Amino acid sequence: MASKKKVMLVFGTRPEAIKMAPVYHAIKTCPDEFELTLCVTAQHRQMLDQVLRVFDMVPDIDLDLMKEGQDLFDVTASVLLAMREVLRENRPDVLLVHGDTATTFASSLAAFYAGIKVGHVEAGLRTNNLQEPFPEEFNRQVTSKLSSWHFAPTDYSRENLLKEGIDTSSVFVTGNTVIDALFWALKKTEVDSEMKSLIHQNFASILPFSFEDTRFILITGHRRENFGDGFLNICEALRGLAKEYPKVQFVYPVHLNPHVQDPVTRILSGFNNVHLIAPLDYAPFLILLKHCFLVLTDSGGIQEEAPSLGKPVLVMRDVTERPEAVEAGTVKLVGANKHKIIESVSMLLDDERKYSEMSNSHNPYGDGKASIRILDVLRKC
Ligand code: UD1
Numbered sequence: 071m072a073s074k075k076k077v078m079l080v081f082g083t084r085p086e087a088i089k090m091a092p093v094y095h096a097i098k099t100c101p102d103e104f105e106l107t108l109c110v111t112a113q114h115r116q117m118l119d120q121v122l123r124v125f126d127m128v129p130d131i132d133l134d135l136m137k138e139g140q141d142l143f144d145v146t147a148s149v150l151l152a153m154r155e156v157l158r159e160n161r162p163d164v165l166l167v168h169g170d171t172a173t174t175f176a177s178s179l180a181a182f183y184a185g186i187k188v189g190h191v192e193a194g195l196r197t198n199n200l201q202e203p204f205p206e207e208f209n210r211q212v213t214s215k216l217s218s219w220h221f222a223p224t225d226y227s228r229e230n231l232l233k234e235g236i237d238t239s240s241v242f243v244t245g246n247t248v249i250d251a252l253f254w255a256l257k258k259t260e261v262d263s264e265m266k267s268l269i270h271q272n273f274a275s276i277l278p279f280s281f282e283d284t285r286f287i288l289i290t291g292h293r294r295e296n297f298g299d300g301f302l303n304i305c306e307a308l309r310g311l312a313k314e315y316p317k318v319q320f321v322y323p324v325h326l327n328p329h330v331q332d333p334v335t336r337i338l339s340g341f342n343n344v345h346l347i348a349p350l351d352y353a354p355f356l357i358l359l360k361h362c363f364l365v366l367t368d369s370g371g372i373q374e375e376a377p378s379l380g381k382p383v384l385v386m387r388d389v390t391e392r393p394e395a396v397e398a399g400t401v402k403l404v405g406a407n408k409h410k411i412i413e414s415v416s417m418l419l420d421d422e423r424k425y426s427e428m429s430n431s432h433n434p435y436g437d438g439k440a441s442i443r444i445l446d447v448l449r450k451c
């Protein structure tokens with residue numbers, strides 16, 4: 071019998087964990103073909119653990135690297151050094167990384183130094199501006215250089231890779247695994263009545279209104295390039311909107327980064343219709359996404375999930391590496407610009423026609439089978 075292929079998955083943050091969960095489970099279903107090792111850097115601690123629990127993933131190696139208020143030097147250096155030891159001891163045939171975080175970049179670099187091949191999930195997203203998003207655009211460009219297999223979510227991301235001279239035979243358009251995760255989690259909230267009832271009980275304790283029949287806006291934000299003035303503008307826009315629309319509720323699960331927590335709690339506490347809550351588990355977050363009126367965010371993953379649910383997304387960034395949903399009309403860029411945010415939210419609240427134009431449900435990012443396509447490639451590589 072042929073020997074099993076040794077595959078290691080490494081990730082460290084909430085979105086990587088959500089998007090790698092379907093790949094982890096796809097590989098797990100083939101124990102005769104693959105020896106799978108899950109390594110988490112825990113660049114995020116609490117927000118990673120939330121996802122590990124929801125998706126029933128148990129790390130074989132947990133580097134537990136997060137430090138309060140870490141900066142890019144801390145996290146990049148600690149992942150690179152820790153991965154040296156992990157790769158020396160385990161020597162996988164393939165190291166699978168995801169996306170564009172410090173964990174992605176430093177782990178790919180460690181694999182390159184150790185002579186281990188890298189497969190990059192969610193490859194080829196580009197703004198071609200190294201400052202936006204910072205440092206993610208740099209991280210993903212370098213990871214492409216270091217990878218032997220590129221799992222591109224869309225034709226557009228494939229084209230980006232080919233333009234950079236990457237060999238066409240190493241690029242596979244798979245769809246984005248976030249859609250696999252989304253479908254799985256939504257189904258679970260529908261069939262698991264105990265889970266559903268717990269989620270509803272929890273919302274009843276943290277939200278003083280019924281999320282199923284109240285108009286509410288869902289907000290998230292954490293981009294480094296928005297720290298400082300950007301977050302002040304965003305919070306002032308939200309404060310203005312909360313005063314202007316007292317019957318609309320604003321629900322904001324606040325990212326745990328202190329650069330986000332500080333301005334958000336300082337500027338937005340004390341409003342009856344603004345609800346600052348802790349980061350939610352994936353399934354409850356999706357339930358809010360499904361019921362909200364619109365989403366205001368600078369997140370990458372939410373730009374991919376919301377179109378699937380037909381929700382308008384106002385993206386608080388100047389550029390996006392995910393143009394597919396902008397072209398389809400569900401996503402609009404508003405920057406971290408106070409006046410643009412107020413104007414765009416007000417327009418959607420006040421103008422039914424404009425709102426329905428942005429509320430089309432479509433899936434430019436996949437069909438829920440991306441992880442199976444990645445598995446097929448891993449079998450052959
Ligand atoms: C990171 C990624 C970003 C990704 C985002 C997803 C980099 C450079 N940035 O940004 O690409 O979009 O995650 O959310 O890789 N913290 C906690 N608990 C947690 C998570 C974070 O307390 O569970 C706090 C800690 O003080 C930590 C800080 O947030 O030091 C920053 O975390 P870090 O991963 O460095 O940056 P993010 O802004 O989360």
Ligand code: UDP
Pocket residue numbers: 084085088290292323348349350351352353355356368369370371372375
């Ligand atoms: N998310 C979550 N709980 C929350 C907020 C977001 O589970 O309270 C999920 C969301 O559905 C998406 C992912 O986290 O899949 C996005 O993570 P984030 O915005 O932190 O990172 P990005 O996608 O910008 O890298």
